[in-house]
Amino acid sequence: MRPPVDQALRTLAxxxxxxxxxxxxxxxxxxxxIGILLLFAATEAExxxxxxxxxxxxxxxxxxxxWMRVPDPGLRARLEEEAERSDASRLVADLDAAxxxxxxxxxxxxxxxxxxxxxxxxxxxxxxxxxxxxxGRALPPVPF
Amino acid sequence: xxxGADLERGIARWLSARLAGDAPVxxxxxxxxxxxxxxxxxxxxxxxxxxxxxxxxxxDPASSLIETERRVEFAAYSAFHGTSVPVPRPxxxxxxPQWLGSPFFVMEEIEGCETAIRxxxxxxxxxxxxxxxxxxxxxxxxxxxxxxAAIGLADAxxxxxxxxxxRRELDRWERVIDEDELAAQPIVRAAIRKLRRKPPPPTTRxxxxxxxxxxxxxxxxxxxxxxxxxxxxxxxxGDPLEDLAWAMNPIWSxxxxxxxxxxxxxxxxxxxxxxxxxLRVDREAFAWWELFSSVKGQAIWISSSKEYxxxxxxxxxxxxxxxxxxxxxxxxxxxxxxxxxxxxx
Numbered sequence: 301m302r303p304p305v306d307q308a309l310r311t312l313a314x315x316x317x318x319x320x321x322x323x324x325x326x327x328x329x330x331x332x333x334i335g336i337l338l339l340f341a342a343t344e345a346e347x348x349x350x351x352x353x354x355x356x357x358x359x360x361x362x363x364x365x366x367w368m369r370v371p372d373p374g375l376r377a378r379l380e381e382e383a384e385r386s387d388a389s390r391l392v393a394d395l396d397a398a399x400x401x402x403x404x405x406x407x408x409x410x411x412x413x414x415x416x417x418x419x420x421x422x423x424x425x426x427x428x429x430x431x432x433x434x435x436g437r438a439l440p441p442v443p444f
Numbered sequence: 445x446x447x448g449a450d451l452e453r454g455i456a457r458w459l460s461a462r463l464a465g466d467a468p469v470x471x472x473x474x475x476x477x478x479x480x481x482x483x484x485x486x487x488x489x490x491x492x493x494x495x496x497x498x499x500x501x502x503x504d505p506a507s508s509l510i511e512t513e514r515r516v517e518f519a520a521y522s523a524f525h526g527t528s529v530p531v532p533r534p535x536x537x538x539x540x541p542q543w544l545g546s547p548f549f550v551m552e553e554i555e556g557c558e559t560a561i562r563x564x565x566x567x568x569x570x571x572x573x574x575x576x577x578x579x580x581x582x583x584x585x586x587x588x589x590x591x592x593a594a595i596g597l598a599d600a601x602x603x604x605x606x607x608x609x610x611r612r613e614l615d616r617w618e619r620v621i622d623e624d625e626l627a628a629q630p631i632v633r634a635a636i637r638k639l640r641r642k643p644p645p646p647t648t649r650x651x652x653x654x655x656x657x658x659x660x661x662x663x664x665x666x667x668x669x670x671x672x673x674x675x676x677x678x679x680x681x682g683d684p685l686e687d688l689a690w691a692m693n694p695i696w697s698x699x700x701x702x703x704x705x706x707x708x709x710x711x712x713x714x715x716x717x718x719x720x721x722x723l724r725v726d727r728e729a730f731a732w733w734e735l736f737s738s739v740k741g742q743a744i745w746i747s748s749s750k751e752y753x754x755x756x757x758x759x760x761x762x763x764x765x766x767x768x769x770x771x772x773x774x775x776x777x778x779x780x781x782x783x784x785x786x787x788x789x
Contacts, residue, residue, distance in 0.1 A: 301767050302626035303753035308763055315758050321447035322476030322486075329478030333760040340767050396627070403628030410634060414641075427782040430631050434775045439768055 301437070304392065305341045305348070312337060340439050351436050352395035356387055358432055359402040366409060366422055375408060448474055451544065452488065455501060458543045459490055459550075462536050467493045479559075479660075479761060483677070487553050498555060499535065503548035505757060513677060514539070518549045519600035520652075520676035527595065528586045532672050554672045557663035561696075561706055572668025577707030578716055579670045580662065584691060585720025587673075588651045588684035597652055601681045607646035609683040614639055614736060617743040624743075624750035631774045632742040635781060639736055644729040647683040651721075655679050657691045659705035684723055688714075689733035694776050695741055695769065738777050745769040 303311075312334050320327055360383050367379035382405055387398055410426050413419040456471040463469075470491040477485040477500075486501045504514060514537065521534040532551040539547045563569045564576070592598040604612055618636055621629060655678025663672040692704040692713070704710055714725050749766030751757045 301771075302749050303763070303766065307753065308767075311752065311755070311758050312760065312763070315760060318758075319446075320476070321451060321474075322478075323448070323474070326476040326478050330760060333478075333764060337760060337763055337767070400628045403630050407628065407630045407633050410630065411637060414634075414637060424783050427778070430634070430774075430778050431782055434631065434771075434778045437771055438775065439771050442768065 301340075301344050304396070305344050308337070309341060336442055343440055348392045349390050349395060352392065352399050353387055353390075354436060355433060356395065356398050356402055358429055359406055360385065362422075362425055362429060363402075363405075363409075365425070366413075369419060369422070370409070370412065372412065375412065378405060379409065451486070454544045455488065455490075455550075458538060459492065462538075464492050469493075498553040500532065500551050500553045501544075501548055502551070503544055504546040505759075514547045514549065516600060516679050517675075517677040519597060520654075520679045521549075521551060523595040523597040523600075523652075524587075524590075524673075527590070529583055529590070530670060530672050531676075532674075554663050557665050557671050559660055559663055559674070561659040561698075564706055568666050569664070569668070572664075573707055575668040576664055576670060577703075577705070577713065580659075580691075580705065580707055581713040581716040582720045583662075583670060583673060584654075584657055584687060585717040585723075587654055587657070588649075588687065588717070588721040588723060590652055592650075592652050592681060595652075597679075598681075601652070601679065604650060604681050605646075606648070606650055606683075609647055609650065609686070610639075610643050610732070610736070613682060613686060614739070617740045620743040620747050624747045626746070626749050626753055629742070629746070631777050632739055635735055635739050635777050638781065639732065639739065642732070644683070644685075644732040645726065647685070647729075649684065649723065650681050651684045653680050653682040653684070653687050655687070655690075657687050658693075658696045659691075659707070660696070683729075683733065684721060685725065685730050685733040686736070688717060688725070689730060689737040690740065692734065693737045693741060695738075695772050735777075735780055738773055738780065742770060742773045742777070745773060 315330065316334065320330070322330070363379045363383035367376050367383055370376040370379060382402060385398075387395060389395070406426070406429075410423070413422045413426065452471040452474050455474075456469045459471070460466055460469040471488050472491070473487075473489040475487050477487060479485075484501075484503045484505050486503070488499060488501065490497050490499050502514075502517070518534055518537040521531050524531045525533055532554050535550040535552065537547075537549040538544075541547065558569070564573055569576075592601065614636065621632065621636075654673070654676060656675050657673070661673065661675045662670050663674065664670050692710065694701040696705050697703060698706055700706060702710055704713055707713070708716075718724055745765045748762040749770065752759075752762040752766055
């Protein structure tokens with residue numbers, strides 16, 4: 301989730317501490333919205349590291365299968381290099397940095413895969429991975 | 445003096461100068477309307493020399509959810525007022541920041557109405573779901589069926605050739621993602637590539653596109669009448685299927701895609717729209733615009749994340765869009781595009 305939870309919580313605290321010119325209805329609606337956002341933050345705080353570690357591991361596993369089949373030598377080398385890495389830090393900021401690096405590389409790989417019918421199985425594997433991303437980061441339904 | 449009192453004074457000064465020939469005007473009962481991160485919206489009571497009037501102020505904040513055109517929105521209200529497309533009566537547009545610190549416009553308040561779709565589960569609105577649905581899609585059809593020149597809106601909107609409608613919009617929203625993404629976005633990028641691989645045919649008619657026509661952006665009363673279509677700041681000329689697809693995006697349906705906007709059934713909605721617009725929905729082209737609508741949505745939610753993260757705005761609705769809506773839109777995109785048992789995306 302971006303912005304990250306810690307930054308968002310600080311900003312939300314500032315909003316609650318700052319008088320508003322909006323009136324009672326606006327203040328009540330703002331408070332309700334902040335309540336919903338705090339529920340999201342609680343969900344994210346609990347799972348943040350696990351979600352990112354799971355995604356990073358899954359992307360690297362895909363790269364392990366894919367790099368040998370990529371014709372472009374530069375991309376192949378970068379995929380191989382990432383496939384051999386692992387996450388040394390469990391700090392969410394570090395996991396996010398790795399996650400972004402892996403996903404930008406995944407975008408390059410998928411762009412190439414889409415153009416090559418011989419890599420159709422990789423295309424399906426990448427879409428399965430996208431489903432992992434989407435479902436793993438799903439937030440709870442809004443309580444109204 | 446409080447910020448609210450300052451704003452009341454500023455509005456009163458402006459009304460006095462613009463509407464009352466410099467006669468004294470009082471403004472009171474100023475209340476901000478929740479929602480709408482792209483504008484600050486207030487309702488207030490104006491005591492003019494001859495009458496009292498309930499009005500609404502829409503003011504540019506320091507930041508907005510997306511880059512919007514205040515002139516365009518006011519022009520749209522002016523063009524559609526008095527037509528079969530209900531809108532609040534526009535009063536005046538002010539671009540000089542001397543009055544309230546930023547540009548704004550004023551319109552009449554349509555009283556006694558709601559916008560929140562969750563009201564449809566409550567009395568008396570739950571009895572009017574079908575009536576509201578028929579109106580919603582008919583009005584959208586009327587917007588698509590309107591002649592932009594005849595209603596005086598063509599000059600306010602940038603022209604576009606029929607064959608370029610899709611490209612202009614896709615370029616615009618891809619650029620937003622390029623500029624504003626805070627993290628890699630592989631799912632929406634895959635959608636963009638697919639849209640570019642096989643664009644839609646040129647539209648048969650370039651029309652006024654509201655740009656944000658959806659549940660939550662129209663006023664409805666306790667009798668189930670739609671009394672005003674709001675939030676025209678993304679209005680532009682384009683393909684009529686763009687509006688239809690945006691309004692039918694699953695993100696507005698709370699999980700019930702068979703009833704877009706939580707109103708009437710999808711096929712019935714399309715038929716109502718076709719009758720009102722006198723256009724036929726090309727299903728293949730519509731599939732393109734439906735996928736595009738999720739790209740556009742994701743771009744807007746990503747932009748909201750950027751605004752909130754940058755500190756330019758602290759409106760919680762931006763964070764909600766950046767967290768919740770990006771999540772939902774990614775899931776919608778995956779459902780729409782992921783291969784089914786060996787088929788390509």
